[in-house]
Amino acid sequence: MSTAAEPPASSAGDAALSHPLHREDVRALQRLDPGAWRTQLMARVRAGARPLTVYGRRDGDRVLLTAVLLGEGGFSLLRTSVHPAGGYHELTSEIPALHCFERELHEQLGVRVAGHPWLRPIRYQGKDQAAMNSYPFYRVEGKEVHEVNVGPIHAGVIEPGVFRFACFGEHVLHLEIHLGFQHRGVEERLLRKDPRALAPLVETIAGDTSAAHAWAYAAALEALTAPAGGAREASGGAQEASGGTQEASDGAAARARARAIALELERVAMHLAGLSGLAADVGFVPGASTYGRLRTTAINTTMNLCGSRFSRGAIRPFAQPQRGGLALAKLVQKNLTLLRTDLAIIHECFLSSRTVRHRLAGVGVVSADTARQLGLVGMAARASGVALDARSPGRGAFAAPPLDVCVEPAGDCLARARLRIAELSASLRWLELACAEGLAEPAAPEPARPLLPEQLAIAVVEGWRGEVIHCVETDEQGRVIHYKVQDPSLRNWMGLAMAVRGNEISDFPICNKSFDLSYCGNDL
């Protein structure tokens, strides 16, 4: 797995892309036999490619598996078809980062994943409450060992999920995270409507990450309608999406800029929410109230741009719906300046406070090696020294002004807090420069074009938690036959479980808050 910053998705052709985006002609995509699929997947990961996702869909009485990797040469896809009952032999023992994908394949599609060491349910999709109540918790045996159960309803105003601790005294031997309480059935629902009208639903996949999910959705859909003529051949017969040539036009550049502004405002707001919560959890009241009220400033800025404090309506495919103009740009600038000046004061107080350092330093450590092995992404990875960031520095909306990728090496709760502080500063710097050039006026949607047949679009967007991935595939008639959604939380929950091991159980709330993961994003 790569340790350095993610290499750009592909070269020259798409310098205008802000995030990795790919379109694959599935007619040209070879269906490997399961053995070869397995071997090649392993070989590519060993060669340094990073698995972005592995997912499946029913295909008659078989299941079609797709693995998506991102490496030096850009995207690469591997596809195979298996009988669910026969399945294939697990890869998790070799590549732990695949654990959640293989568990999902087993749960969603009944694929036998032979020899999987941890075949726990991901979200109890399609199962009933009775099965939910018999979750097979891992038991630690021993005379003095006891279990603590927290949830599904927690003490605060937050989403539900179960945390089961196996403890020896105060010492946590094992934490098992049992989710699925938020499972609504989003993926199924995404196939029921006109694919161009899914934005409001997409915005609720994880409602605190609306902008990132909406951008990934819009990018995937736009790639699926891009004229194939502009696409360029890449290795392995894969075609890079010609979204690059699209974004290159002035209107598209303004659209990308507006989307990036929504995305970075969302990052600022949620980092402030997280720091406020963390400050409250360690009893640092000035931090809780100051970060909290500054979040209000950030989300009210978003509301000025799109009418919603949660970026609802900020991003639509083929359109630029956000408000713009000089007066609004001035107001946004004023708010950004206020954020920057007030944050400078409170950051200094927060980081120099003995309470904060005492409670956060050395607690909930995830080493860089563990982060890489588990395939942690986004903020959780970067706070453990793994420089993964899907935003392409120097490209698209992030080209000018450039956006810094922040990394913290320590991997503890303090590192995750420091990372959020660093990212706040980086995003605010970028926003101030981006908005100084004015805000684009709204642009009406382009006339609807049919989706290209038998294409698979993969869009990656760096949300505030990490990479949001949307994979959309069309059939011979250009209808969407599969919509795969992946929130970064799916991969990062295991990071929290590992962070808590060997810690005091009383430190769990701050570990949990420092990761700040989405329950509904996992449960879908």
Add this chain to the structure above:
Amino acid sequence: MSLLSLLRVRLSQGQQAIADVRTAVPAGFRGRPSLADAACPDDCHACIAACPTPVAAISKAPLAIDLGRCVFCAECATACPEAKITFGESPHMAATSRDGLTLTAGRPHGDAEARAQVHASQAFHKLFGRSLKLRQVSAGGCNACELELGAAANVNFDVSRFGIDWVASPRHADALVLSGTLTRTMRDAVRLCWDAMPEPRFVIAVGACAISGGLHEGSRGVDRGFLDDVAPALYVPGCPPHPLTFVNAILDFLGVP
């Protein structure tokens, strides 16, 4: 960290609380819609076609919006060829009955009339008018409603000035504040929480998901049986509702001026 820098934080913070939450208007907010009072052509269904919810929140003849389903995307307003639908900034749109959430064309849509959809309860005024403890449960919420409900207690909205507080235990709670579409996997937990609450008690349904199922109405993961048994006493629409919608709904319901 010096005392001086803490004072600087305090000074820079100043007075953050919204002085009068009853009259405050959130600038730029896509809030309560209003409908023009003119008949639509029979063959035009643009608004209904544009509505993203599984059961359209907008209907015709007469033109009406069900705020219990509306996710305030304003796609209908964009789609309407006659520009008859407009979304204003007002956060006042709660109701004490499910029918009270239906807005129709031709009806005046001022704040006073909108607020009249919340019928103050004399009994609850006496019991909870100066102290109301809330237990929030999310059952399929996307964390937007949850964050807005949490924000109601922050330094800006500061609901505790009215004696309204979030509590951790259902034993201490007077009302159950539900958000989310009510997932099948949360069915037992919601019931357990409700059963643990002492009488008198009531349910507040927050957001399109909790009120009607919202964007997930009819999905396989949804089980709304609990709300068939226990009807909410107060409905707070939005996706998510603005904290001002929530705070004003409660104050109107408790008869607090």
